[in-house]
Amino acid sequence: MEQIRDRHVATAIGAALLPSPPRPVSRRSGPAPASVTPRPVANGTVSEQPGSVGHGSISRDLIDQLRALEDMKSAISSLQAKIAVAFDLAQRAEQAAAGVPAAQRGGGVAAQVALARRESPNRGGRLLGLAKALVTEMPRTMAALESGQLNEWRATLLVKETACLSVEDRCAVDEELAADTGTFNGSGDKAIITAAKAAAYRRDPRSVTQRAAHAASERTVSLRPAPDTMTYLTALLPAAQGVAAYAALTRTADSLRSAGDQRSRGQLMADTLVERVTGTPGGISGVDVQLVMTDRTLFRGDSEPARLKGYGTVPAGWARKLLQPSEPGELTRTSGTGADAAAVDIDFRVWLRRLYTAPATSELLASDSKARLFPQRLRRFIETRDTACRTPYCDAPIRHIDHIVSWQLGGPTSIQNGAGLCEACNHTKENPGWSVRSESGPRHTLNVSTPTGHTYRSTAPPLPGRERMDWLASADEGGP
Ligand SMILES: [Zn+2]
Numbered sequence: 001m002e003q004i005r006d007r008h009v010a011t012a013i014g015a016a017l018l019p020s021p022p023r024p025v026s027r028r029s030g031p032a033p034a035s036v037t038p039r040p041v042a043n044g045t046v047s048e049q050p051g052s053v054g055h056g057s058i059s060r061d062l063i064d065q066l067r068a069l070e071d072m073k074s075a076i077s078s079l080q081a082k083i084a085v086a087f088d089l090a091q092r093a094e095q096a097a098a099g100v101p102a103a104q105r106g107g108g109v110a111a112q113v114a115l116a117r118r119e120s121p122n123r124g125g126r127l128l129g130l131a132k133a134l135v136t137e138m139p140r141t142m143a144a145l146e147s148g149q150l151n152e153w154r155a156t157l158l159v160k161e162t163a164c165l166s167v168e169d170r171c172a173v174d175e176e177l178a179a180d181t182g183t184f185n186g187s188g189d190k191a192i193i194t195a196a197k198a199a200a201y202r203r204d205p206r207s208v209t210q211r212a213a214h215a216a217s218e219r220t221v222s223l224r225p226a227p228d229t230m231t232y233l234t235a236l237l238p239a240a241q242g243v244a245a246y247a248a249l250t251r252t253a254d255s256l257r258s259a260g261d262q263r264s265r266g267q268l269m270a271d272t273l274v275e276r277v278t279g280t281p282g283g284i285s286g287v288d289v290q291l292v293m294t295d296r297t298l299f300r301g302d303s304e305p306a307r308l309k310g311y312g313t314v315p316a317g318w319a320r321k322l323l324q325p326s327e328p329g330e331l332t333r334t335s336g337t338g339a340d341a342a343a344v345d346i347d348f349r350v351w352l353r354r355l356y357t358a359p360a361t362s363e364l365l366a367s368d369s370k371a372r373l374f375p376q377r378l379r380r381f382i383e384t385r386d387t388a389c390r391t392p393y394c395d396a397p398i399r400h401i402d403h404i405v406s407w408q409l410g411g412p413t414s415i416q417n418g419a420g421l422c423e424a425c426n427h428t429k430e431n432p433g434w435s436v437r438s439e440s441g442p443r444h445t446l447n448v449s450t451p452t453g454h455t456y457r458s459t460a461p462p463l464p465g466r467e468r469m470d471w472l473a474s475a476d477e478g479g480p
Contacts, residue, residue: 071148077155078146081131084113088128091451098432108431111391111424112450120394121424126156133159137170144179154184154192161196164211169203229314233273249273291319292384294465298323304465309384371413374401378415385460386420390446392456396422402429404438404446419446 088109095105114124134142134155141158144150150158158179162170176199177183184192200207216238226232237245253268261268275281293306297316306319374382379401389396398420405411416438421429429436433451438444444460 070151074145074148074151077152078134078142080117080127081134081142081145084128084131085135087113088132094451095432100432108428108434108451111428112452112454114394115392115448115450115454115456118393120396121391121422121428122394122396130156130159133163133170137167138162138174140174140178140180144184147180149182150179150184154189155179157189157192158196161193162200164207164214165200165204166207169200169207173199173203223310225312229311229318231311290384291323292464293319297464306464307387309387372407374413374418378413378418381415382418382420385415385444385463387461388420389422389425390419390458390460391421391425391428391448392458394422394425396424399423400426402426404436416444 088106091109091112092105095107096102100107110125110128111121112124113119113128114121117124117127119127130152134145138159141150141155145152145155158174158177162173165173173196177195184195187195219235219237219241221233221235224232224234235242235245249269249272250265252272253265256263256268256272257265263271290309291306291314292309293316294302294304296302297304297306297319301316301320303316305313305315308314308319382401383398386398388394389398400421400423401418402421403411403413404417404419407413411417419436419438428434429448431451435449437447437449439447439457441459443462446458448456448458450456
């Protein structure tokens with residue numbers, strides 16, 4: 001084991017020293033970058049004293065390389081920003097030539113930037129906004145990015161903090177901060193935000209105040225997984241409401257504890273939150289908790305993990321416990337495949353909805369519909385299969401079930417011809433030049449084509465039991 005690790009380390013060092021990375025793309029100001037040319041090992045490893053490492057050692061070169069590569073990442077980010085702006089102009093020109101009305105030009109540009117950069121459409125929009133601000137309104141921040149004095153994230157902070165200003169004021173703040181002269185050398189994120197905020201406030205105190213009012217319109221609730229089958233339910237609220245909600249929870253918890261409740265304060269606050277939001281003691285009765293698992297996991301004590309909708313993968317035992325019937329044998333299997341049966345456990349009142357998977361492929365089974373709109377049963381199958389929006393890199397929740405080949409063109413209302421999309425992606429694919437087609441394969445696969453002729457593949461996530469099937473299939477292929 002030790003030998004293997006040492007060999008990996010030696011290989012990594014060799015790989016780091018061998019190629020000499022090219023110089024940054026451009027460098028307008030600031031000190032010249034340290035040389036990244038590797039020194040011969042024989043010169044560098046001789047120590048003057050036992051335990052000390054001489055100047056010019058391998059270590060020194062490695063640090064020089066790290067810094068040079070970091071400078072290059074910033075320079076590449078600045079180049080990507082310029083290319084994104086050029087792409088936006090090119091697309092608008094092409095759309096104008098194709099007769100797209102002025103108000104609709106620019107549609108799908110951010111989505112294409114996102115696909116090219118392997119980012120979500122949402123982040124693609126922010127990257128395009130950043131690029132436009134840097135190229136057209138903040139030349140000094142752009143120069144700092146080019147020379148490596150700011151990285152992409154820190155340039156984003158300056159753009160974000162000046163987003164509420166007019167173009168004129170933003171240019172003035174950019175000039176005042178003069179990031180390209182090294183004003184932010186050694187500054188962390190917080191120092192940069194503080195400096196940008198102060199400059200923006202000096203230029204236009206009114207718009208900064210208005211921005212605070214606008215922030216309240218962005219209040220929202222989100223859910224993200226935490227370790228050990230826990231989850232973070234987060235609310236972004238105006239300060240007064242957030243403080244009021246927290247105070248109400250602590251008050252209730254304190255009064256329950258003084259009445260003799262043995263649960264901790266934190267536990268009581270969490271339990272109270274769930275009870276009040278769902279409107280029921282215990283929290284989850286009557287709410288559609290959707291679990292996807294194999295019949296082996298449900299009935300035979302198999303360890304294949306299940307999938308909880310809105311959360312992700314959960315251990316088999318945890319899933320079984322959630323569905324545990326109060327009387328043994330209450331939960332029995334209904335016959336037939338492709339059925340969409342619902343069983344109800346009286347005590348827990350958690351709905352158990354059975355979406356059967358095909359034994360051979362572990363694909364979900366469902367029959368087609370003659371209707372144009374996806375009926376509830378098919379929608380549920382597709383939502384379960386896709387989990388989130390099917391656009392590559394987009395993790396947004398599904399809002400629409402879309403016909404891959406449109407109904408007008410004879411596309412059927414079927415599980416194969418349906419795909420779950422978020423609101424934004426559903427609009428994006430309506431732009432001229434976008435098309436989607438499905439591809440046959442072991443898992444449901446789409447190919448998204450963009451106006452530039454690039455295609456991106458999206459494969460539905462594996463269902464519980466699927467990976468094991470893949471493994472068995474490959475084991476079979478290897479046999480005699
Ligand atoms: Zn999406």
